[in-house]
Amino acid sequence: MSTSELKTITVIGSGLIGRSWAMIFVSGGYRVNLYDNQPERAATAIAEIRKQLEELEKNHMLRGQLSTAQQLALLSSYEDLAQALEGAFFVQECIFEQLEAKQHIFQDIERLVGEDVILSSSTSGLVPSSIFSKVQNRSRCIVSHPVNPPYYVKLVELVPHPKTAATVMDHTFTLMTKVGQAPIRLRREIDGFALNRVQAAIIAESWRLVQDGVISVKDIDLVMSEGMGMRYAFIGPMETMHLNAPEGLEDYMKRYGEGITRNLTSFGPVPNFFGEEAKSIFKEMCELIPSDQQHLSARRDRRDQLLLGLAKLKKDH
């Protein structure tokens, strides 16, 4: 048995993200205590995880070296926080995205665990200095922000509190790598972290181009899915530029930097995503994919199948 097989991680909240973390950690051989404050919810989540793991095994997409049965044996559900935290060296919080709820749960957790236990939050938008403001020892606190669905999309943004110890960042980085995720380190906290800031920039210019009548909703999506996205699944914007000029990035900027600057200076203000103007964009999107549950869930299933295929491809590279 490797040492990881003897270690326990507590996952707090058994919704979409809590279930995913539980699956990822057991795939790495960690024991996982899954806690939810709603009766039966953590137990129901484990039943759901069982189905998902069986399906993954059938598709040869189960992560890690252990079988479904071995992974499930590492998983337990709890309705009592103190019991769920017993023996844990790492806590991954995944409750609702509500600041006060997160502040309170971390206050409760801190009272119940030893000094060296790492407290990690899955928040997608709250900065560590807000979430951990009620924790006494913030040097052991960190945000580990996953991307949905984390089982296939492996990026985890590690965001420190101003007081986070370097060793906590290092240990979390090592843990995430061990369980097969792709962690990145932010050097300081910032609203939106890295992923959501880049995403916001893409959303803003896509929205403006549609709103200004330059392009349709369908075609701006194709700019990404048939254009930029083809390479971005494997190489990011920096490497893309580095490879796209004979002598690398500096050469690229000599050739194209002026054009990029010109484009950037012609970007309009932050679009209005809510007013009357936005309505025609909502309508255009819904003509392509109606927003009823039947159509949306069919497209979500398609998205997940495609991501599964992409994850398979990336696994081999």
Ligand SMILES: NC(=O)c1ccc[n+]([C@@H]2O[C@H](COP(=O)([O-])OP(=O)(O)OC[C@H]3O[C@@H](n4cnc5c(N)ncnc54)[C@H](O)[C@@H]3O)[C@@H](O)[C@H]2O)c1
């Ligand atoms: N869904 C996403 O795409 C996504 C992606 C990245 C990060 N996140 C973040 O992950 C976190 C969880 O999101 P989700 O989509 O899994 O939410 P969810 O609503 O699916 O699940 C939340 C779970 O937490 C439980 N819960 C609520 N308060 C609790 C408490 N005090 N103690 C214990 N359990 C509690 C609920 O019963 C529920 O089961 C959020 O902070 C969210 O921002 C979500």
